[in-house]
Structures are given as C-alpha cells and as structure tokens.
Amino acid sequence: VNGACMAAEIEEQPQVFERILREGRPRILEVAQAIRRRQPRFVLFVARGTSDHAALYAKYLVETRLGLPAGLVSPSTVTIYDTHPDLRDVLFIGVSQSGGSPDLIEPMTRAHACGAITLAVTNAPESPLAQAAEFHVDVLAGPERAVAATKTYTAELLSLFLLVEVLGAGAPSYEGGEAVESLPQRAQAVLALDSEVGRLAVRYRFAEQLVVTARGYNYATARETALKLMETSYLVAHAFSAADLLHGPMAMIDRGFPVIAVAPSGQGSSALRPVMERLRELRADVLVVGGADACTLGTIGLELPDLGPEILTPILAILPLQQLAWHLARERGIDPDQPRGLQKVTETW
Amino acid sequence: VNGACMAAEIEEQPQVFERILREGRPRILEVAQAIRRRQPRFVLFVARGTSDHAALYAKYLVETRLGLPAGLVSPSTVTIYDTHPDLRDVLFIGVSQSGGSPDLIEPMTRAHACGAITLAVTNAPESPLAQAAEFHVDVLAGPERAVAATKTYTAELLSLFLLVEVLGAGAPSYEGGEAVESLPQRAQAVLALDSEVGRLAVRYRFAEQLVVTARGYNYATARETALKLMETSYLVAHAFSAADLLHGPMAMIDRGFPVIAVAPSGQGSSALRPVMERLRELRADVLVVGGADACTLGTIGLELPDLGPEILTPILAILPLQQLAWHLARERGIDPDQPRGLQKVTETW
Numbered sequence: 176v177n178g179a180c181m182a183a184e185i186e187e188q189p190q191v192f193e194r195i196l197r198e199g200r201p202r203i204l205e206v207a208q209a210i211r212r213r214q215p216r217f218v219l220f221v222a223r224g225t226s227d228h229a230a231l232y233a234k235y236l237v238e239t240r241l242g243l244p245a246g247l248v249s250p251s252t253v254t255i256y257d258t259h260p261d262l263r264d265v266l267f268i269g270v271s272q273s274g275g276s277p278d279l280i281e282p283m284t285r286a287h288a289c290g291a292i293t294l295a296v297t298n299a300p301e302s303p304l305a306q307a308a309e310f311h312v313d314v315l316a317g318p319e320r321a322v323a324a325t326k327t328y329t330a331e332l333l334s335l336f337l338l339v340e341v342l343g344a345g346a347p348s349y350e351g352g353e354a355v356e357s358l359p360q361r362a363q364a365v366l367a368l369d370s371e372v373g374r375l376a377v378r379y380r381f382a383e384q385l386v387v388t389a390r391g392y393n394y395a396t397a398r399e400t401a402l403k404l405m406e407t408s409y410l411v412a413h414a415f416s417a418a419d420l421l422h423g424p425m426a427m428i429d430r431g432f433p434v435i436a437v438a439p440s441g442q443g444s445s446a447l448r449p450v451m452e453r454l455r456e457l458r459a460d461v462l463v464v465g466g467a468d469a470c471t472l473g474t475i476g477l478e479l480p481d482l483g484p485e486i487l488t489p490i491l492a493i494l495p496l497q498q499l500a501w502h503l504a505r506e507r508g509i510d511p512d513q514p515r516g517l518q519k520v521t522e523t524w
Numbered sequence: 525v526n527g528a529c530m531a532a533e534i535e536e537q538p539q540v541f542e543r544i545l546r547e548g549r550p551r552i553l554e555v556a557q558a559i560r561r562r563q564p565r566f567v568l569f570v571a572r573g574t575s576d577h578a579a580l581y582a583k584y585l586v587e588t589r590l591g592l593p594a595g596l597v598s599p600s601t602v603t604i605y606d607t608h609p610d611l612r613d614v615l616f617i618g619v620s621q622s623g624g625s626p627d628l629i630e631p632m633t634r635a636h637a638c639g640a641i642t643l644a645v646t647n648a649p650e651s652p653l654a655q656a657a658e659f660h661v662d663v664l665a666g667p668e669r670a671v672a673a674t675k676t677y678t679a680e681l682l683s684l685f686l687l688v689e690v691l692g693a694g695a696p697s698y699e700g701g702e703a704v705e706s707l708p709q710r711a712q713a714v715l716a717l718d719s720e721v722g723r724l725a726v727r728y729r730f731a732e733q734l735v736v737t738a739r740g741y742n743y744a745t746a747r748e749t750a751l752k753l754m755e756t757s758y759l760v761a762h763a764f765s766a767a768d769l770l771h772g773p774m775a776m777i778d779r780g781f782p783v784i785a786v787a788p789s790g791q792g793s794s795a796l797r798p799v800m801e802r803l804r805e806l807r808a809d810v811l812v813v814g815g816a817d818a819c820t821l822g823t824i825g826l827e828l829p830d831l832g833p834e835i836l837t838p839i840l841a842i843l844p845l846q847q848l849a850w851h852l853a854r855e856r857g858i859d860p861d862q863p864r865g866l867q868k869v870t871e872t873w
Contacts, residue, residue: 216610217566219593224771238601242609244568246595251767252587255740255791260591261565278767323772384733384760391600402772409776411733413762418600418627422573423672423751426863427758442604514775 178501178511181321181407185497189362191316191326192490195333196356199315203334206294206310207341213292215266218245221282222270225324225399229296229331230270232395232489236339239486253282262291269295270335272319272327274302283307296334298327312338321512323406325497328399332490333358354483358490364480365494372495375462375477376502384411385433388420388450391443396489396496400435403500407511410503417450430458436473438465439492441485448472464495527850527860530670530756534846538711540665540675541839544682545705548664552683555643555659556690562641564615567594570631571619574673574748578645578680579619581744581838585688588835602631611640618644619684621668621676623651632656645683647676661687670861672755674846677748681839682707703832707839713829714843721844724811724826725851733760734782737769737799740792745838745845749784752849756860759852766799779807785822787814788841790834797821813844 176182218237220230230247237245248267252258254277267286269279274297284307287293295308298316305311314330336355379385385404389397394416401412415424417436428434434454438444444465451472454461463473470476477495482488504511525531567586569579579596586594597616601607603626616635618628623646633656636642644657647665654660665679685704728734734753738746743765750761764773766785777783783803787793793814800821803810812822819825826844831837853860 216613217593219595223767227768227771234595235598235601235605238598238609239605239607242607244566244595244597244609244611244614246568246583246593248593249584249587249743249765251740251743251765251792251795252584255795256584256588258588258591260587260593262593264565265593391604394598394600405776406772407775409778411760411762411776413760416598416600419572419576422576423755423866426756426866427754427760429758443600446600446604517772517775 178505180512181323181325181501184319184321184326185494185501186366187317188326188329188494189359189366191330192333192359192362194315195330195337199313199334200337203312203337204341206312207338210266210292210294210310211342211344215292216243216264218243218266218268219248220245220268220270221248221250221279223276223279225328225402226270226272226331228395228399228402229328229335230268231398232332232392233268233335233339235392236336240339240343248282250278250282253285254278259285260289262286262289265291267291267293269304269308270331271295271304272298272324274299274304280304280307296331298330322514322517323403323500323511329490329493336487336490354487357483358487361480361483361491362494365491368477368495369498371477372498373502376499376506379410379433379503380506382410382433384413385435386428387412387414387435387437388417388447389437389443390417390446391441392486392489393437393439393443393492396437396492399493400437400496403497404503406514406517407500407504408507408509417447420450421453425453428454428457428459432459434459434461436461436463437492438463438469439479439482439485439488440466441488443485444469464492527854529861530672530674530850533668533670533675534843534850535715536666537675537678537843538708538715540679541682541708541711543664544679544686548662548683549686552661552686553690555661556687559615559641559643559659560691560693564641565592565613567592567615567617568597569594569617569619570597570599570628572625572628574677574751575619575621575680577744577748577751578677578684579617580747581681581741582617582684582688584741585685589688589692597631599627599631602634603627608634609638611635611638614640616640616642618653618657619680620644620653621647621673623648623653629653629656645680647679671863671866672752672849672860678839678842685836685839703836706832707836710829710832710840711843714840717826717844718847720826721847722851725848725855728759728782728852729855731759731782734762734784735777736761736763736784736786737766737796738786738792739766739795740790741835741838742786742788742792742841745786745841748842749786749845752846753852755863755866756849756853757856757858766796769799774802777803777806777808781808783808783810785810785812786841787812787818788828788831788834788837789815790837792834793818813841
C-alpha cells in the first residue's frame with residue numbers, strides 16, 4: 176500500500192514515547208547532569224529540515240525553562256564562510272535524524288574545536304554526527320523508512336524536553352514534569368482522530384497553497400506541519416508565527432484562503448486569538464486544531480482531547496497533522512513514503 | 525500616482541547610504557566603541573518583519589566577522605511566557621523601523637533588567653524602543669510613508685554592518701571595509717535597472733505562488749524579497765535557504781514553478797549552484813538575479829553590475845527586488861503604498 180511505512184511510523188509514536196521514558200531517560204539524565212556540571216551559559220542549536228523544528232521547540236524550552244540565551248546556528252557560516260567562533264561556555268546541540276548530513280558534521284566538529292560543550296541528539300548512535308560530538312543522546316525511535324520524518328521528530332522533541340528538564344533542575348517545578356508520564360496514553364487518544372482527519376483531508380484535495388499559524392511553543396508545530404504538507408502533498412504551505420503573520424504576510428490572505436491554526440490550550444493559544452479574529456474578518460478558511468473553545472473561532476475545527484500542560488503540547492499536536500499530510504498525499508495520488516525529488520539523508524554541502 | 529511614496533523611497537536609497545556614511549558613522553563608532561569595551565560574548569537580536577531580515581544579516585555578520593555566537597530571540601518567550609533570562613555578557617540588539625511595536629519594547633526592557641548590554645537600531649530616535657535601550661543608533665533613513673519598508677531596510681543593513689565592523693576592530697581587515705564607501709554609487713547603478721525590472725514584472729502577472737532562494741548573507745535578501753512580494757502583490761512567496769530547500773520543500777517544485785534565485789557573486793552564490801542545477805532538472809522557471817555567470821544557469825536572468833565584496837551585496841541586491849515588488853503590484857492593480865490589511869506600525873502583543 177502506498178504510504179504504509181509512514182502510516183506505521185505515525186502509529187508507532189506512543190510506543191516510541193514509552194521507550195524513551197523507560198529506556199532512554201537514564202542516559203539522558205546522565206548526559207544532562209554531566210553538561211550541567213560544566214555550567215553552560217549559552218545554547219546553540221544546529222539542525223536542518225524537520226530536526227530544525229525540534230531545535231526550535233528546544234530553543235523555546237531553553238529560553239523559558241533554563242533562562243539562558245539561545246540561538247539557531249546558520250551552518251553556512253562554517254561551511255561557506257569558514258568561521259572560528261569563540262564558543263567557551265556554549266552548549267552546542269546538533270539535532271539530526273540520520274546524523275549523516277555533512278553540513279551539520281562540519282559545524283559540530285568546528286564547535287568542539289572552538290571550545291563548546293557539544294551534544295548530538297540523533298536516531299543514529301553510530302553516525303558521524305554522534306561521533307563528532309562529546310555527548311550523544313539516542314532518541315530511540317527505531318528505523319524510519321518513510322522519507323517524511325514523523326516518529327523521529329516527536330522522539331527528538333521528547334528527548335530534548337527531558338534533557339532540558341534535567342539541565343534546569345532547580346528551576347521552579349511545574350506541571351510539565353509529571354504530565355510527561357502520560358504522553359503515551361495521550362498520544363494514543365490523539366491518534367484515534369485518524370478517520371476524522373481523513374475526512375478533513377478531502378477539503379484540501381485541490382488547494383494549491385496554505386498557511387499554517389501558531390504562537391509560542393507550537394510555532395514549531397506550524398513549521399513542521401507546513402514542511403510535511405510540502406513534502407508529501409506538494410502543497411505550497413507556509414508557516415508563520417501569528418505575530419509575524421501580522422507583519423506583512425496578512426496582506427496576501429483573502430476570502431477563502433486556506434489557513435490552519437494550531438491552538439491547543441495554553442498561553443500560546445490565547446495569544447493567537449486576535450489573529451484568528453483578523454482571519455475571520457478576512458473570511459479566510461480557517462481550520463482550527465485545538466480545544467473546543469478555540470475551534471469555535473474557525474471555519475471548521477478539529478477538536479483535540481485534553482493535551483495536558485502547554486509545554487508538552489507540541490509533542491502531541493503534530494500527530495493529527497502528520498495524519499493530515501498522509502491522507503492528503505493519498506487523496507492526491509502521491510505515495511507519501513516516496514515524495515519526488517527527496518532522499519532520506521540530505522547531502523548539503 | 526499609486527505607489528509614488530514607495531517608488532520615491534526606493535530611489536532615495538543612495539542618498540540614505542551617503543547620509544549614514546557621512547553623518548551616521550561618528551555616532552555608530554561611538555556606540556560600538558562603548559559596547560566593545562564591555563566585551564560582549566553573545567549577541568541576541570529581536571525584530572519583526574522586514575527588520576527581522578536586517579537582524580538575520582547582522583547575525584551572519586556577528587558570526588563571521590566577530591566570531592561570536594548569536595541568536596534571534598522569540599519575543600513570545602518574554603511577552604507570552606514571562607521569562608527572566610540570565611543575560612550577563614549578552615549584547616541585546618532590537619531592530620525596528622518605528623521603534624513602536626510593543627512586542628519588541630517589552631523584551632528590550634526585560635533584557636536590560638536581566639543584565640544585557642542593550643542597543644536599539646531604529647529610524648525613530650524618540651521611539652519607546654530607542655528609549656528602553658541603553659544605546660541607540662539612528663539609521664537616518666528619513667520619514668518612510670509607504671507601508672512596505674524599503675529604505676529603512678537597507679539603512680538598517682548598512683548601519684548594522686558599520687556597527688559590527690567597529691565591534692570587530694582587530695579582526696583581519698578585508699575588502700568590505702573600503703568598498704563600503706562606494707555603496708552610494710553602486711546603488712545608483714543597480715537602480716538604473718528599473719525599466720528592465722518593469723519588463724520582467726509582467727512575467728509574474730498571473731503567478732499565484734513563488735519561491736525565493738539564496739545562500740549565506742543573501743538569505744536575508746531572499747526573505748525580504750518574499751515579504752515584499754507578499755505585502756505589495758499578494759503573491760504567496762516563500763523564501764528558503766538553498767540548503768533548506770533540499771530538505772523537503774523541493775518536492776513541491778514542478779515544471780514551470782516560479783523561482784527567484786538571488787546569486788550575486790561570492791561564496792554564497794557558488795554554494796547555490798547545485799540547487800540551481802536541481803531546479804533546472806525539475807524545469808522550474810528560475811529567474812536568476814546575479815552576475816553574468818550565474819544568470820546563464822536560470823531560465824531568465826537579471827544581470828547585476830559588479831556589487832563588490834559579497835558581504836555588502838545584501839545592501840544592493842535587494843534594490844531591484846524592491847522594484848520588482850513595486851512593478852508587480854501595479855501590474856496587478858494594487859497600490860503598493862497601501863497594501864490591504866496592513867498598518868505601518870504593527871501592534872502585536
């Protein structure tokens with residue numbers, strides 16, 4: 176069946192979460208404690224594609240939970256412009272499913288040489304990226320065969336969440352810590368939306384373009400949703416943080432323009448409200464993926480079950496959107512396992 | 525005439541560059557020297573919209589010229605999640621045309637309270653953002669009336685370039701330093717392409733979507749081009765760094781898909797070559813904006829005069845693309861001075 180790999184990998188996510196919580200956690204704890212002793216003062220991430228969205232989520236976590244300044248590195252400053260930055264006190268984290276993309280390995284090697292504490296978060300412990308870093312966390316997602324990454328994405332999110340929690344031990348404790356245990360069950364409940372999502376996908380059968388928006392932690396979800404739709408359904412999908420949407424791109428939205436708003440409960444979702452109202456005035460066609468309240472603000476809603484504390488919602492809110500990309504690809508006669516023009520390991524230079 | 529303000533502001537850029545070089549430089553020197561004495565070890569930028577693209581350019585400059593780690597801040601971590609990060613040794617730079625957007629003022633105030641060295645780069649010395657920061661650089665672009673920012677963008681680029689040059693005094697000197705003096709004349713030469721650009725714009729009269737790509741310093745140019753096209757021509761324009769394009773979005777490109785590749789000479793442009801070849805295989809419709817060599821790789825080319833050292837090319841390569849946005853808006857019957865749904869100062873929260 177077309178898309179059998181991607182479908183199976185989407186379905187597998189609750190088990191992956193369990194595996195990370197049970198088997199992955201001790202190693203994450205150990206790595207995070209060793210890093211914590213080195214007292215990093217700044218955190219940099221390097222990643223591409225889907226993993227870049229996991230890094231974006233982690234960057235928010237570092238800012239909100241650790242209170243440390245953080246940045247996403249442009250690999251090209253090393254690979255093209257050959258820089259030698261001063262990286263003392265910097266924790267440099269490379270995130271990559273395959274650990275094989277040359278344009279991440281070079282910055283990682285350079286970061287190590289320039290004094291950074293280096294950590295690779297990958298699904299491939301023997302990979303060159305894992306070996307180039309001082310520390311490594313295996314996200315334990317198991318082999319991923321579909322070109323479009325799904326379970327490796329959420330495995331990266333969860334691993335990074337656990338890592339930051341330990342790095343921030345001493346920060347005020349809060350609901351996220353305990354709620355993480357219920358992720359596998361919650362994920363199962365969200366995945367049960369699959370047939371509803373399949374019916375929704377028909378709506379976009381002939382859409383040529385689409386905007387995805389969110390705010391806060393779920394901006395990563397919006398970015399990843401847009402990428403999945405581009406990869407598997409060849410839709411021209413564009414993600415904007417809700418604030419950026421108001422700074423210019425809103426002009427291109429007109430009546431009937433398809434928008435997906437990711438708005439699970441929480442402060443990021445409340446902050447999205449004014450944008451939703453603006454979109455309604457413009458008569459955009461807005462699918463809200465979120466709680467019952469948020470859903471009333473859209474043209475149509477996909478009501479999610481309770482996802483728990485906002486900080487963990489990106490790990491769950493992406494699931495129905497992966498399903499949407501899968502269903503839409505099939506509606507369009509595309510094999511979601513083998514998008515045209517893509518390879519599993521992207522060799523950029 | 526529709527678009528008279530924006531046209532005049534595009535034309536004015538060589539004079540703005542002269543003003544910055546003549547009148548702005550002493551103040552930039554003074555500010556940069558004061559900051560240099562404080563020995564920042566990490567640089568954070570906060571900005572939105574067009575100014576965010578100026579910040580992106582400056583982030584590359586900080587990485588390549590200063591060898592310091594840098595990041596772009598998510599304002600929402602302060603405005604939504606109320607964080608208090610440890611910003612000792614951090615240079616925190618807010619970039620904003622108006623200096624009036626509340627979601628920049630709050631992070632700036634917070635950054636100051638959290639120990640950062642704060643600098644506002646604005647076109648509004650009396651603005652709340654300028655007043656919230658310890659240091660201020662006025663980009664001296666003069667009043668900007670069109671909603672779509674043009675001269676304030678390049679004024680921010682040039683001011684940030686000069687600032688980083690002084691911060692990095694002691695770094696190996698190179699061609700960029702002297703070539704900056706010739707920017708006004710070079711800008712004049714580039715602007716002379718206007719009627720050719722006007723003829724090119726017709727090509728996109730009925731385009732609904734478009735991808736803009738570049739690598740290295742000019743990734744900022746690609747982002748800003750996409751934003752201008754969205755704002756003024758309501759085109760669904762999407763910018764990707766050439767490397768990111770290969771990580772997924774390439775799947776959505778098919779025969780005839782309109783792409784603009786920004787490729788003035790330099791290493792960023794050479795690195796773009798493999799992507800251009802891939803686009804040619806896919807039979808995308810590629811407009812190359814760059815040197816004569818690069819132009820031969822596209823379906824069509826807009827040949828730029830010599831723009832000097834690569835590091836300065838973003839200040840010049842955007843000019844014909846601003847002109848393109850202006851012409852295309854008029855082709856489509858839109859007033860580029862007054863895009864629908866936008867205001868000059870964007871009030872996000």
